[in-house]
Amino acid sequence: MSDQLIKVITKDEAFRAFAIDGTKLVQEAASAHHASRIATVVLGRALLATEILAQATLKGEERLGVKMDGKGPIGNVVTEADAHGAVRGYVTNPQLEPIVNDDDQLNVAGAVGNHGSFQVTKLAPYSKPYLGQSIIVSGEIGDDFTYYLTQSEQIPSVIGVGVTMNPDDTVASAGGFLVQALPGATDAQLDQLDEHLKQMTPLSELLSEKKGPLAVLDDLLGKDNYTSLASVAVGIAAEPPKEAYGEMLATLPSHEVQAMIDEDGGAEVVGRFSGKKHYFESDELEEILSKILKREAEAEEKGDEKSAADNENKQD
Structure with a gap:
């Protein structure tokens, strides 16, 4: 009960x-x-x-x-x-x-x-x-x-x-x-x-x-x-699934996740509220890293487009 x-x-x-x-x-x-x-x-x-x-x-x-x-x-x-x-x-x-x-x-x-x-x-x-x-x-x-x-x-x-x-x-x-x-x-x-x-x-x-x-x-x-x-x-409260922690890792800069792969060969995430440990193997981190790199590339491209538009406006 x-x-x-x-x-x-x-x-x-x-x-x-x-x-x-x-x-x-x-x-x-x-x-x-x-x-x-x-x-x-x-x-x-x-x-x-x-x-x-x-x-x-x-x-x-x-x-x-x-x-x-x-x-x-x-x-x-x-x-x-x-x-x-x-x-x-x-x-x-x-x-x-x-x-x-x-x-x-x-x-x-x-x-x-x-x-x-x-x-x-x-x-x-x-x-x-x-x-x-x-x-x-x-x-x-x-x-x-x-x-x-x-x-x-x-x-x-x-x-x-x-x-x-x-x-x-x-x-x-x-x-x-x-x-x-x-x-x-x-x-x-x-x-x-x-x-x-x-x-x-x-x-x-x-x-x-x-x-x-x-x-x-x-x-x-x-x-x-x-x-x-x-x-x-x-x-x-129910513990979030491992996938939720993966989404959190995906918000980090690419160099931090790359360091986890190169230096530690993986990453251990501990739920602050639950105390439960979740381990991410290097191949899982590689998958997360690819998403981060794609996001960063898109952000950089948008930044270049904005810079070009600003320069064009200044010339006008």
Whole structure:
């Protein structure tokens, strides 16, 4: 069974909420990047929060990307998601050694840092990209997504995400939630939600009940106190085929591809998001090189034609 995200609205129509169980997708991402214990938690939280944000803000074929640069040792935290449940991401330093706090718990904020920028790019077909920015307020990731969402939409919101690890560094549970106030929410209802958040059972305990996102929603909003709007299967975005990487290589200058053939006898391309390796033999690179040389020749010919036309205009 795939991981799942559920969208609901409270029966008093004061809030809409999203809850996700992404245990499998976080483990898949960690395995693909050979991520360390702390890198798994950082990347996992970011993937979960990005998927929730995507479901809350996107529609149709829109996509969004998030880049967190907190100036911490984990480096950049980069994630992407679409409106259909696919998400992917990476961190600059996936093998980062564990950083712990005084309670001997993984120090996520220490790994991410809290003196940098938080950037969201939304992409829609036939439209210019939308760029939103805020600051990193804690490095805990959920807080940073909450701050961005509240600042960008001016709607009271809270995002919570958590990843719990097994002793063998596999993922025990991973999930999260988003609650947003709707226009009719009163101050009293907002105060009541705040109390529920303070008393909420840890996500690790809720997800261990094997009820998935429902356990989170029941604890957060009250059982039978909400109406389900939709359920979305979520998972890691499919890896592009080797041919797609070949098309990327074809955008390089001819001398760079020629050097790959002469000096290395081939080329290895590693997917940044997937960690998957694709190897191109010299004969494959020769085929790509021929396309590049044809493109460069056509560009040079057009340049010569333009130069000749310019000279003719000057003579006139």
